[in-house]
Amino acid sequence: MIGFGRRWDPTGKLAVVTGASSGIGQSIAMQLVSRDCHVIAVARRQQRLDELAESYSDRFTPVVGDITSESTRQRIVDTVGSHGRSLDLLVNNAGVGAIGPFESASPERLRGVMEVNFFAVAELTRSLLPMLRRSSDAVICNVSSVLGHCAVPDKSEYCASKFALHGWSDSLRAELADQSIGVTLVSPSTTRSEFFDVLVDSGDAVSKSLGSWPPQRVARAAIKAIERRRSEVILSVGGKLLVYADRLCPPLMARVLRKRKR
Ligand SMILES: NC(=O)c1ccc[n+]([C@@H]2O[C@H](COP(=O)([O-])OP(=O)(O)OC[C@H]3O[C@@H](n4cnc5c(N)ncnc54)[C@H](OP(=O)(O)O)[C@@H]3O)[C@@H](O)[C@H]2O)c1
Numbered sequence: 653m654i655g656f657g658r659r660w661d662p663t664g665k666l667a668v669v670t671g672a673s674s675g676i677g678q679s680i681a682m683q684l685v686s687r688d689c690h691v692i693a694v695a696r697r698q699q700r701l702d703e704l705a706e707s708y709s710d711r712f713t714p715v716v717g718d719i720t721s722e723s724t725r726q727r728i729v730d731t732v733g734s735h736g737r738s739l740d741l742l743v744n745n746a747g748v749g750a751i752g753p754f755e756s757a758s759p760e761r762l763r764g765v766m767e768v769n770f771f772a773v774a775e776l777t778r779s780l781l782p783m784l785r786r787s788s789d790a791v792i793c794n795v796s797s798v799l800g801h802c803a804v805p806d807k808s809e810y811c812a813s814k815f816a817l818h819g820w821s822d823s824l825r826a827e828l829a830d831q832s833i834g835v836t837l838v839s840p841s842t843t844r845s846e847f848f849d850v851l852v853d854s855g856d857a858v859s860k861s862l863g864s865w866p867p868q869r870v871a872r873a874a875i876k877a878i879e880r881r882r883s884e885v886i887l888s889v890g891g892k893l894l895v896y897a898d899r900l901c902p903p904l905m906a907r908v909l910r911k912r913k914r
Contacts, residue, residue, distance in 0.1 A: 659879045660791055662689035666739055668728060668780065669693055670719055671746030673700035675845025676795060679871030680743055685711045692731050694719060719746050719772040729779050738786035744773040745795040749847055751857035754808040761853040762809045769813035774820060790833045791878050794821045798841050798891040802898040804909055825883060837884045838874045841891035843867055863890055
């Protein structure tokens with residue numbers, strides 16, 4: 653059974669963090685490393701990971717590659733295996749966004765977003781479950797979004813991918829409940845990262861969001877949720893308002909979102 657009542661402690665643990673070359677993932681990786689956790693850091697930009705590895709070589713192992721590729725996922729599994737021990741934490745953080753109406757968007761945009769934000773996450777997790785199971789106290793942390801709880805216009809592919817991640821996380825949590833593996837779903841609101849500079853096939857579209865958190869703050873909240881073994885955390889007051897208003901009164905939220913679109 654998971655160590656209920658006792659905090660999950662990163663000290664001396666082994667973690668995999670995807671999307672560790674920027675934003676939330678980089679901050680999560682750095683905060684874990686600074687607390688004596690060894691991090692296997694995954695992303696496509698080698699230079700970014702190499703720079704981090706230079707500063708933290710004894711507790712930081714980069715794996716350069718695209719998580720949608722099976723060969724990258726196999727290299728992650730092999731890298732965990734080379735440590736000759738169990739895996740204690742998997743942070744599925746890598747993700748991409750897209751903005752703009754659904755009808756005129758390409759089928760590739762839908763596929764691209766779903767591949768990174770959902771299918772790659774599910775398959776990487778499937779591959780790493782045997783190593784997580786060997787830990788006496790493992791956690792899978794899935795970085796979702798408030799848009800995985802409440803859908804908004806012009807982000808249909810992204811909302812679909814994060815709703816899928818949400819549903820899959822809830823199901824997996826129940827499946828793993830008696831196997832010493834916790835599942836924490838972290839749902840940030842708008843975060844000041846490189847996310848909006850690399851949108852998939854979205855032209856000059858901009859996101860209309862009020863207020864935002866720096867990635868370091870999101871990372872602190874995510875690690876706190878892991879430590880406290882939370883099933884789900886929704887970050888920021890605005891995010892909570894959006895999600896709880898939608899849960900309490902869906903027709904009202906539908907009206908608000910229709911007005912916002914005009
Ligand atoms: N920013 C926001 O407003 C916001 C709000 C709510 C939720 N989120 C979620 O938070 C997570 C992190 O986003 P962020 O804001 O930190 O954005 P970010 O700065 O753009 O970071 C995204 C990370 O994912 C990696 N990545 C993207 N595609 C990848 C792929 N195919 N294979 C491997 N790595 C890949 C990127 O690295 P490389 O480019 O080097 O591969 C980068 O390290 C995402 O899941 C996002 O959906 C973000």
